[in-house]
Amino acid sequence: MTFTPETEQKLQAIWSRYPAGRKRSAVIPMLMYAQDETGQVTQEMIAEVAKRCEVTPLQVEEVVGYYSMLNKQKMGKHHVQVCTNIACLLMGGEELWHHTTKRLGIGHKQVTADGLISLEEVECAGACSWAPCVVDGYEYHHHMTIEKLDQLLDSIENKVQ
Amino acid sequence: MFNEPHPDEVRIITKRFGLPNSASIDTYLAHEGYVAFMKAAEMTPEAIIEELKVSSLRGRGGAGFPTGLKWSFIPRDNPKPKYVVVNADESEPGTCKDRLLIENDPHQLIEGCLIAARTIGCKLGYIYIRGEYRYLIDIMDKALAEAYAHGYLGKNIKGTGIDFDLYTHSGAGAYECGEESALLESLEGKRGVPRIRPPFPAVSGLYASPTVLNNVETFCSVPAILRMGGQAYADLGTPKNGGTRMLCVSGHVNRPGVYEIPLGFSMQKMIYDVCGGIRGGKKLKAVIPGGSSSPVLKADECDFPMDYDNYARMKTMAGSGGMMVMDEDTDIVKVALRTMRFYAHESCGWCIPCREGTTWLRKILTRMDEGTGRRADIDLIHELAKNMLGRTFCPLGDAAAMPTIGFVEKFREEFEARLRETVVPVTSPDQLIAIG
Known part of the structure; x- marks a missing residue:
């Protein structure tokens, strides 16, 4: 499996951080960066990471099954994550979540028909003092309101046209 | 993003925050x-x-x-x-x-x-x-x-x-x-x-x-x-509780934020001076003092010097410093349910008391929240949670059980009030499972 030069460079840098014989440590970070390129974890990717990290594909597979950020299902170009954990719940996170599902017409871990946006109700994202928070990919949006969320979704939808 | 500093803060590890290019x-x-x-x-x-x-x-x-x-x-x-x-x-x-x-x-x-x-x-x-x-x-x-x-x-x-x-x-x-x-x-x-x-x-x-x-x-x-x-x-700080620590205040206060305070700082002062009191002039109902794993404190328990030993004396814990403040309108049953949904999602499944305990508590709390709970459920929640304590490899089982016990013991009347509310019609398969 081949990656873009940037991803390839990143994967090699990650690989080199661990002592000889301990390359299994690179499995999770490598999957994270490889997934960023393809939008999902594929069988081909699992085989590739297994080869590079000197483990069996099954050992990679069991890791993919465990971590919530590794997805075998293709996610949208924008993965919108709404936090509804306690601190966000207190500040209206649930209302944001319901609004988003209604507006996009999709639910938890589902993708819009055009493949643009996927949605996830996430556990504490670590923005409690600036709640409620919505994360687009890796980008944090604090002090969210329904208006600000609509603006964010508008800008995502308009960027594509 | 970092809130304005407060004069009562003692900035030791945050002293470079706010300097130009502070990360360089x-x-x-x-x-x-x-x-x-x-x-x-x-x-x-x-x-x-x-x-x-x-x-x-x-x-x-x-x-x-x-x-x-x-x-x-x-x-x-x-x-x-x-x-x-x-x-x-x-x-x-x-x-x-x-x-x-x-x-x-x-x-x-x-x-x-x-x-x-x-x-x-x-x-x-x-x-x-x-x-x-x-x-x-x-x-x-x-x-x-x-x-x-x-x-x-x-x-x-x-x-x-x-x-x-x-x-x-x-x-x-x-x-x-x-x-x-x-x-x-x-x-x-x-x-x-x-x-x-x-x-x-x-x-x-x-x-x-x-x-x-x-x-x-x-x-x-x-x-x-x-x-x-x-x-x-x-x-x-105070004896055996040296230095300062960062406290992350969230929820219904006027100035939520992350503040560096010396250990032993008064919780009352923290809420009402540093964080500007409860927003909208409301009354304080409860505080989760150290992250979701720490048992809740009622409003009248929120006046003590915050160091590790005093948190323990209050039968809760300093934890990670995540202090969530809740005003009088907060629905405790909902908070208890959301807490348990989190632990049920995050339990790794290795130890059975945690894997099964969190899942069943989530189901029972779901029916409580939806108004289809049974009177016996309140004691069942308490008993289930108590049975998880100390029976797992890592503290996640305890972390799920301790706050749940706290919610039920300190806010039992809210769980009982929920039982008296109208029973909602069953609308989803999830609910059917919850009712069992």
Whole structure:
């Protein structure tokens, strides 16, 4: 499996951080960066990471099954994550979540028909003092309101046209 | 993003926050950066550990274990390589402090790791950062590259003869990996399930080798301790509870934010002075004082000096410093349910009392919340939670049970009121399952 030069460079840098014989440590970070390129974890990717990290594909597979950020299902170009954990719940996170599902017409871990946006109700994202928070990919949006969320979704939808 | 500082704060580890380019090595070096490491290089490991013991620094990640004691457990005659591991998997609901420490002052963390490496004689370390914090991994990678370029990492650091390499490591979304032994499993490329202890990580940690594993804030406090001296640091707090800590206040206060306060600071003052009181002139109902794992406090219990021992006296815990404030309109049953939904989602499934306990508690709390609960459910919740305590490899089982017991014991009347409310018609298959 081949990656873009940037991803390839990143994967090699990650690989080199661990002592000889301990390359299994690179499995999770490598999957994270490889997934960023393809939008999902594929069988081909699992085989590739297994080869590079000197483990069996099954050992990679069991890791993919465990971590919530590794997805075998293709996610949208924008993965919108709404936090509804306690601190966000207190500040209206649930209302944001319901609004988003209604507006996009999709639910938890589902993708819009055009493949643009996927949605996830996430556990504490670590923005409690600036709640409620919505994360687009890796980008944090604090002090969210329904208006600000609509603006964010508008800008995502308009960027594509 | 960082809130305005408050005059009651004592800014030791956040003192560089707000400086221009506070994350750069130039700013760090201009403000006492790497001074403590150079000092540590001249000191014996015993002297460094003694200084930490005098400072009475306790772990800032949740358990509050004395740091000096933890470091002293590393067997220095062990021929295996030794490791330093930073726990930056900040995911305890209510906690958002490590994020600021890395974002605003990454070199302080590097210096803390360097001092740990010098103390235990270690050449390699990792900073385990939760996968969601990708932008922090980028900031940290940049800071690490700067430290290498300036000779503060790598071979023969600044002529001291000390070699040390430090790298970031990305997690991939798992609360359980914030628990030390699960974190080590994850760092080894496996599922994040806990290990049985003993042996503790100090003896058998990463790659079955002696490992110092601490929270970001703990490492960040170490340079300040060596600079100002253990005693001066200890004097900022209360006996056996030295120094300052970061408190992340969220919920219904006028000025939520992350504040650095000395240990023993009054909770009343924290809520009403520093955070400006309850928003909208409402009354205080309850506080979850140290992350979602800590048992809730009722309004009349929220007046005590906040140090580890006093939290324990109040039958709760200092935890990770995530303080969630709830006003009189807060629905406690909903909060209890959301807490349990979190633990049921994050339980790794390794220990049955936790895996089954959290799932059943979630189901029962769901029907309570929807108004289809039964009278016996209240005692069932209490009993189920009590049966989880102390029966798991790692503290996640306890972390789920303790707050639930707290909610039921302290706000029983709210659960009972929910029973009297109208029964809603069943609309979803989930509900049918919940009703059982």
